[in-house]
Amino acid sequence: MKPQFTLFYRIWHWTMAFSVIGLLGTVALRKSFLSWRSNAEVIQTQLASVGTDVSFESAKMVAKAIRAPMWEWHYIFALFLAISIVMRLVMVFRDPKIFPLLVFIRAPKEEKLQRGTYFFLCFSLMVMALSGGTLYFYEFLGFTKEGVHWVKELHENVMYAVLLFVSMHLAGVFRHELVTKEGIVSKMIHGD
Template sequence: MKNQFTPLYRIWHWTMAFSVIGLLCTVLLRKTFLSYKTNALIIQEKLAALDVEITLESAKTIAKAIRAPMWEWHYIFAAILGISILLRLVLLFTKEAKHPVIQFLEAPKEEKLKKGVHVLLCLCIALLALSGAILYFHETLGFEKASIGWVKESHEFLMFPLIGTIVLHLGGVLMHEVKTKEPIVSKMIHGDA
């Protein structure tokens, strides 16, 4: 049988996994330790203890400035995700990997669920990349920020089905290893040549 886990296929997989995990980490930090709402209150409170009064608006500006260098990583990981999408296009072009929908249609009955999860995973990532790119390049594309509020909402919402499909993917990979004893993770690292 033709090797599935070629070097380029593995580089594609791990580049994409690394960038997606990185993107999720930036969101986690934005919503927790670097939340500008929480940190603005801390800044206001600590300055008040030193007899310095500032408005909540000024405190929010400072908290957003502290968050900014971390959030730059959202765009750095986005660029790495962009590279992985280009690699997948190369794989399609060189016929090293098939389109996930074709893989799903051609899969035997027992592999339909696994391939279905791959389709959903790729769909979520593609839509997140598209909506993210529209948000990032909205000025160049000639969109008013106010008119693309729905794109931002969709971008934020898509994270939840993405997390759901990642959990299913990791669960599926683990189950495959345990049930069949085929070292599939090892193949994704070392290849199957």
């Protein structure tokens, strides 16, 4: 039988997996420890306690400057996600039968959930990459900030789909590992 977990396939998978985990990590930091809203308040109240009054606008500017180096990682991980998407397109180009939608449609009933999860995961990641790329290059593409507002909303909302399908994927892999004991995770690392 043709090996499934070839080196190229494994490099593709882990490039995609680490970039998505990294992207989600930068969002988690942006929404928690490095949120400009809460940090601007901390800056304002701490400075006020030593007798220095700063406006909320100034505190917000400092809070955003503190967050900026972390958020650069969103774009670094985004580049790796883009590389993994190109790798996947090369794989599909070489063998069109592995196009996720085709695999999902042709899957037997017992594999529908698994293949459906992969299809929707790949689809939502494509939407994230295209919307993220549009937000990053909006000026170059000739859009205004207001003009791409809906793209930002789409980008933020589709993240929940990514979270859902990644969780379903991890639960599926975990279940597969426990039920069949085929060592599927180890195969994804060392090959078959």
